[in-house]
Amino acid sequence: QVQLVESGGGVVQPGRSLRLSCAASGFPFSSYGMHWVRQAPGKGLEWVAVIWYDGSNEYYADSVKGRFTISRDNSKNTLYLQMNSLRAEDTAVYYCVRDCSRVDCRDGVLEYWGQGTLVTVSS
Amino acid sequence: DIQMTQSPSSLSASVGDRVTITCRANQGIRNDLGWYQQKPGKAPKRLIYGAENLQGGVPSRFSGSGSGTEFTLTISSLQPEDFATYYCLQHNSYPWTFGQGTNVEMK
Numbered sequence: 001q002v003q004l005v006e007s008g009g010g011v012v013q014p015g016r017s018l019r020l021s022c023a024a025s026g027f028p029f030s031s032y033g034m035h036w037v038r039q040a041p042g043k044g045l046e047w048v049a050v051i052w053y054d055g056s057n058e059y060y061a062d063s064v065k066g067r068f069t070i071s072r073d074n075s076k077n078t079l080y081l082q083m084n085s086l087r088a089e090d091t092a093v094y095y096c097v098r099d100c101s102r103v104d105c106r107d108g109v110l111e112y113w114g115q116g117t118l119v120t121v122s123s
Numbered sequence: 124d125i126q127m128t129q130s131p132s133s134l135s136a137s138v139g140d141r142v143t144i145t146c147r148a149n150q151g152i153r154n155d156l157g158w159y160q161q162k163p164g165k166a167p168k169r170l171i172y173g174a175e176n177l178q179g180g181v182p183s184r185f186s187g188s189g190s191g192t193e194f195t196l197t198i199s200s201l202q203p204e205d206f207a208t209y210y211c212l213q214h215n216s217y218p219w220t221f222g223q224g225t226n227v228e229m230k
Binding site: 035045062107 | 161169221
């Protein structure tokens with residue numbers, strides 16, 4: 001079965017960096033685009049970034065553009081989110097989410113979600 | 124960027140009630156819309172994809188409709204396990220955007 005397991009969250013000071021990881025299993029990772037979605041405490045969902053199945057394209061929310069970088073290692077079935085210049089408003093649970101496959105999107109997008117990892121930006 | 128306006132932001136309902144939640148896009152998004160249910164402390168769960176397709180394993184009391192700029196999620200007969208927060212998501216163009224959420228509370 002599809003499993004997405006995030007790690008790397010924690011408490012970090014404003015202005016510092018943190019890297020999140022998402023270990024994927026149960027599906028051909030290299031055939032699927034992957035996303036990060038976040039949720040600040042008590043707030044709604046916010047789409048953060050996407051990377052295509054082969055890493056050839058990336059898109060970001062305006063709120064993180066220039067500070068966050070999404071990447072992947074298909075040989076390790078792992079997705080990453082490098083977060084630099086962190087701000088208090090980046091405090092959130094970060095979810096790793098699977099897109100549809102590169103050959104078939106009939107079953108829609110963002111079906112499978114990880115359990116999330118909490119990032120707290122505080123001095 | 125495409126803005127998604129979801130309404131209402133909250134509602135109170137009783138078991139057995141029919142519930143309707145609406146999302147409006149500020150430009151056409153064809154049927155590139157999904158609906159998600161989230162319970163406290165849990166990851167969101169997809170209910171509907173492609174605006175009207177029921178996710179496997181989701182009860183048939185949930186349904187979605189709409190195309191273009193206006194979309195609706197309907198729960199035909201609210202059950203105790205349906206009290207949760209619901210979000211729409213447009214995936215027509217980047218950046219993808221969620222609605223603000225609708226909290227369905229027990230009356």
